[in-house]
Amino acid sequence: MSRFIPHKFLHFFKILIAYKTKVVACTVNYMAETRNADKKPEEKAESLPSKSKFSEWYNELLLVSQIMDVRYPVKGLYVWFPFGFDIRKRTYAIMRELLDKDHQETMFPLLIPENEFMKEAEHIKGFENEVYWVTHGGLTELDMKLALRPTSETAIYPMYKVWVRSHADLPLRLYQIVNTFRYETKHTRPLIRLREITSFKEAHTVHTDWDDAAKQVEEAIRIYQEFYRRLAIPTIVSRRPDWDKFPGADYTTAVDVLMPDGKTLQSGTAHHLADNFAKTFDIKYEDINGEQQYAHQTCYGVSERSIAALISVHGDDKGLVLPPEVAPTQVVIIPILFGKSDEISKACSDAADTLCENGIRVVLDDGDDRPGAKYYKWEMKGVPLRIEIGPRDLKNNAATVVRRDTGVKETAPLNNILEEVKTRFESIHENLFEKAKKSLDERIFDCASLNEVKGKIHKGIARIPWCGERECGLAMEEEVDAGILGIPQGDVGKGKGNCPICNKETGNMAIMARTY
């Protein structure tokens, strides 16, 4: 149990129970009516490490704000706190909304028999060191070992063989959100490098030809960019170098997020599988002329790394900063009472009712803590807006509205509180995105030489000409001790210069980064 760290923030656990937002009916949560009321006054919790010490900040924040508990007694496996799980639910609801337009959700088994798993040579080579094997059922040794899916190609494609018959069945677009497993030998990290990926959204599509599959890869990347835009997170899209593609794919396109410490987090990938797996798993269709053809396929995935990006990109020294759409609590209302005041209490509860009835997730924190302790607590949880109502506010029939993203305090008329809140939600979302975009742009450094890359690579992404040849790319990676993400889409990938290895002139700009 030595892996268990002291739980100095235990009092936060009760918060999370106290302010559970109900799903069905509109219910404002009144803190004073909850069990929280019989608690001793909050002790001031120790503050977070500064975000400039990213790794410490990240680990501590996950516990303090109750996203993940890292104290589960197996390396690389973590527990979702209910609060973290609530964020996950809202985040994946966005993903489902985007996919459900032309995909369908399904669910395949976790366990893959060894003979299916071993069919695709490239694929197995890519995963053989990472696969967990079930060898026993009860006290009996199994006739055939079963793999815990590291990803589901080899679970799904035997069924696609049965399901796909005719060109009229295509395109076929299914997805599932499931747990997958990798026996990671590297340093594990919650939400980022896991032995159980609890929230793997994987889509698997089937098409008539290579071009249609290529379009689907583009569409997948578009969906992922929209998904991250909804989380107010800017992304960079690159086709991965050939040596870094998915095992068994023709090519891989990836979505990367730049993290606060200058490393990039691969946060979504889409793979063009061509007919590689179709040939292995015998997935054929009858074309319009009655001929049997191999299908072409794609697959694409996003994991709880999306939550890691959400937390890391927006959070600050005070804790989480959440875009309103995914915040479990969107507004906290805090009465500023000097002595008992029925008027203030009533104004707070009226405002809470108005917001709640209009679908805003609101908590009225009328507990006994000092206002300062309440601010601290809700800032840590990333609540986008805090509304304070005190005697002076009430005299003006107004409230003080404080934004979590900027800290700006403004006065808002109480009789228009719903609109005031909604407008600020939009503004918060846009501000979070703009801030993150600016931070990303500022940390893409133009470099003319590999020496320059070495100087910049610890601050962010280095941009450097690359002829595109494999040998030059591998030499660049070795020299700098960092990865080539690829030649990114858009202007970032275009320029003029000479490959630092072969010195050939090129219009391609590659980006290099240290990666998670």
Added chain:
Amino acid sequence: MSRFIPHKFLHFFKILIAYKTKVVACTVNYMAETRNADKKPEEKAESLPSKSKFSEWYNELLLVSQIMDVRYPVKGLYVWFPFGFDIRKRTYAIMRELLDKDHQETMFPLLIPENEFMKEAEHIKGFENEVYWVTHGGLTELDMKLALRPTSETAIYPMYKVWVRSHADLPLRLYQIVNTFRYETKHTRPLIRLREITSFKEAHTVHTDWDDAAKQVEEAIRIYQEFYRRLAIPTIVSRRPDWDKFPGADYTTAVDVLMPDGKTLQSGTAHHLADNFAKTFDIKYEDINGEQQYAHQTCYGVSERSIAALISVHGDDKGLVLPPEVAPTQVVIIPILFGKSDEISKACSDAADTLCENGIRVVLDDGDDRPGAKYYKWEMKGVPLRIEIGPRDLKNNAATVVRRDTGVKETAPLNNILEEVKTRFESIHENLFEKAKKSLDERIFDCASLNEVKGKIHKGIARIPWCGERECGLAMEEEVDAGILGIPQGDVGKGKGNCPICNKETGNMAIMARTY
């Protein structure tokens, strides 16, 4: 691949893709605009076996109506078709709604280290023949074997030890919906007896004392009864005999559903764990006097057996019959055209728009199939209401509305179509429940002797006096070759008679049944 059965209903697969209901916006699905349109005319599929041959009917229906595909190449593992998964989503949304009132959703790891798993002696004895073991990560043998959770007590309670500190932390009520695993050696069956239970909803609660935990067991059973009521399924609640309780529990209360073949399906269980696990996992709290006390616990679960019950109780010879709340498509509109008729098409699409804008999940089947083929198709899918609009209907500004549950055809004015539909939804739900309740009541047979039980047990549930003694109960089970479910709650469990073994007079009536 010999386990793969011929896919004679393949054409149904496309239906499912064609009529996907969108989540976000109100979108009527027009069959003719979908890929379905370029299909060859439907061949008449073979009809289902009669429901009186329940086992055959069940297996065939799962495939034809596209709930589960049994052709996955591992025994006891099945694939959710998107249509089945859609029903699952709606069913579990009800469960979440009921639980979220005072529970919180969370997620714990799948893999349990051997040392934690082995801590509770009773528990391990109950599961040791059923647990799948992971022994290798990649090519490396693991230092410690990892169990795939058969249920999560031993994954969750080490964390509860850390989380629970004070009486103010209690009660603690968490749940998760996850996959669990049992190495079943008996005959496996989709949704009923699985090696991967894909949809295990398990709740785990912690309380200050035995009585509070006992109340939670009652509350859990109340929630489950409400859940099944929402699925229009009547249940019987019994405390299980001591020899049939959960391994490690003080007692187990169960919810049973009577299936069409007269066997009962255990469809939900709630276990009073007393302080048995608290002592094993050292879960203590400080009471109001500052003393350390062992906590008392409960756990309770429901699996995809709920979907098996849903399908089996309501379905008929024509296929699925779904209560409106969980039906992926609630209304299908079929234009009855003799030649082209713009008026009829417009009336259909107006009706569809009205329903859709009011949150009804509607498909307008304006494809080229004959009406009869369309009826057949949507009946198989269990769509609660079919609306037909033909020339005569239109002349009366009316529609013909056909109920899936009764087959009754009625005329309804088009200008009130939303209300007409809503009223029928309520009536369908109530009728399904009443029908099922009547069928249940008719198949509980009062028996005075074990010989009588033997005569009735193949038709349903036998009700017989039982003194409540273990020895008598075991003797009864052996004599009849069926299980004692317990002494049910309510009037069914009360009566007067003599125990068939010891002949003692008793007011307790036990129920016996063949069970899944």
